[in-house]
Structures are given as C-alpha cells and as structure tokens.
Amino acid sequence: MNKSFVNLENTANRPDGVYKQVIDRIKDDGVCPFCPEHLGRYHKKPIVTDGRYWILTDNMYPYKGAKHHILLIHKRHIEAIVDVLPEAWSELLELVRVEAKKRSIAGGTFYLRFGDTSYTGASVTHLHANLISPDIDSKDREPILTRVG
Numbered sequence: 001m002n003k004s005f006v007n008l009e010n011t012a013n014r015p016d017g018v019y020k021q022v023i024d025r026i027k028d029d030g031v032c033p034f035c036p037e038h039l040g041r042y043h044k045k046p047i048v049t050d051g052r053y054w055i056l057t058d059n060m061y062p063y064k065g066a067k068h069h070i071l072l073i074h075k076r077h078i079e080a081i082v083d084v085l086p087e088a089w090s091e092l093l094e095l096v097r098v099e100a101k102k103r104s105i106a107g108g109t110f111y112l113r114f115g116d117t118s119y120t121g122a123s124v125t126h127l128h129a130n131l132i133s134p135d136i137d138s139k140d141r142e143p144i145l146t147r148v149g
C-alpha cells in the first residue's frame with residue numbers, strides 16, 4: 001500500500017461533504033497537497049506570505065463561523081514536530097504576529113498539527129498550523145469546534 005498523505009476519517013466534522021470529496025480525490029491522486037510542487041493544484045487562494053520555512057495563506061475551506069482561517073504550511077514536507085528547526089519556529093511566530101497585526105485580529109486560536117493524523121484530527125499529514133479568529137458579529141454565530149484525535 002502506498003503512503004497516504006491525507007486522512008479521510010478526519011473530514012467527518014466538515015458538514016457539507018465538499019471537503020471530504022476534495023480529500024478523497026487527493027487520496028486517489030496519491031500526492032501530498034501541501035508540498036509546494038502540488039499546492040497550486042489543490043489550493044486556489046493566494047499565497048499571502050512566502051517565507052523561508054512557511055507559506056501563509058487563507059484556508060480554502062474555512063471552518064464555519066471563522067472570519068479568518070489562516071494556514072501556515074511548512075514548506076518542506078515534514079510531519080514530526082521534532083523536525084521543525086529553531087529558525088522555523090521563530091519565523092512561524094513572526095508570521096503569526098505580523099498577520100494578526102495586519103488583519104487587526106483581536107482574538108483567536110493558534111495551533112499546530114503534527115505527526116500521525118490518528119492523534120491530530122488533521123486531514124493532511126504535512127505539518128501545518130492554523131490561525132483562526134471567529135466572526136463575533138455574525139447573527140447566527142456558533143462556537144467553532146475543531147477536532148483533536
């Protein structure tokens with residue numbers, strides 16, 4: 001069996017089914033959708049920042065209720081947190097700081113998904129982080145929930 005770069009089971013918390021179809025197609029393609037050579041094939045949002053270690057872009061499939069759902073994708077394909085270099089950690093935090101300031105994000109959640117997707121709830125194995133801020137002015141506001149494991 002070929003290595004899979006996606007985990008279909010972790011799309012179950014996405015209600016509309018579109019995301020699951022996308023991940024299903026990527027699984028059939030047998031490639032990592034977050035590796036730079038494939039990213040443009042699956043990801044149609046502009047790259048906001050192309051750093052030395054990270055790409056910062058908006059999530060194509062933001063969580064319902066999110067005003068900002070930003071992805072920070074490690075540029076080299078890694079999955080383990082121990083493979084993040086100290087310089088990469090520094091850049092990651094700086095990118096988050098700059099973007100939060102630029103977008104005037106008053107509050108939100110920032111988390112990193114790494115390692116075996118059975119533990120993380122990630123649909124893509126390639127190490128990445130999420131910066132999410134809710135739209136608190138939305139009339140039908142509900143809590144944004146995400147999966148861990």
Ligand SMILES: [Zn+2]
Pocket residue numbers: 032033034035076077078126
């Ligand atoms: Zn990758």
